Amino acid sequence: MTTDTGDGAAFRSDCSIARSLDILGDKWTLLVVRDLMWHGRHTFQALQESAERMPASILADRLRRLRAWDLVRREPYQTNPVRHAYHLTEMGRGLEPVLRQVMAWGHRNLGGGFFVPEGEEGGADPG
Amino acid sequence: MTTDTGDGAAFRSDCSIARSLDILGDKWTLLVVRDLMWHGRHTFQALQESAERMPASILADRLRRLRAWDLVRREPYQTNPVRHAYHLTEMGRGLEPVLRQVMAWGHRNLGGGFFVPEGEEGGADPG
């Protein structure tokens, strides 16, 4: 697992979708991105307390991977004791359109809630 | 697995993204959708021969799940011996914007190929 941005050798294929799924293709990763992007959850604990009750071991692993791929950055927000906060990088923020489409599809077809980050129109329903 | 559209009991949470990931959240499912949607691969074998070399056992499982969720329909295209072809349902076709955004993100950030289905503009590069 020494693959960082810029190295393309580790991917399954040249397809952009396959490559994206190599990073995002599991049940949890995009939920972390969702919480960082829209729900103001920036600490380990806050992320863990999301509705889906992500196990700590998996959260730690996903944050590690997201940092390795430079989708997420970790910064100390206090020094004694050291506490860290997680934030999306620009590459991570670039996933917003993906998240929006996934949300729209789930809303249309699976009856899930719809969330609109900043006063855009319509209702609100985190989830 | 008797959960169809309208039933929300089996999902992890109310969030549309979480619900979508309950169905699509793995490394392979969206590649099957991609091949059915854009690459004219409609038989088991054709799907298996995609660049990512999906194992038969996983392909069989994913097609089963996609059918259970009514994203994909299976139809016999010849009767002796019975051979089946897979096609997206309307719900499945509804994933096209998702696929496009995922592709765009992977293209921008991971250097993957970009594929445009019908003469829209730009290059072509399946994957």
Added chain:
DNA sequence: GCTGGTGACTTTCGATTTGCAAGTGACAAT
């Protein structure tokens, strides 16, 4: 009738990943 080939899967089984629960280490407060 026997052998070979095709298409669509299923089975087997070791390796990997998941996910629950509990533990750890740093520090602050009581």
Added chain:
DNA sequence: ATTGTCACTTGCAAATCGAAAGTCACCAGC
């Protein structure tokens, strides 16, 4: 000294993955 908080890590059983091989239905050729 004990308790509490935060951010993880560790242990381990169970589930899932994935490569290879096998199965089943049928047709074609000899």
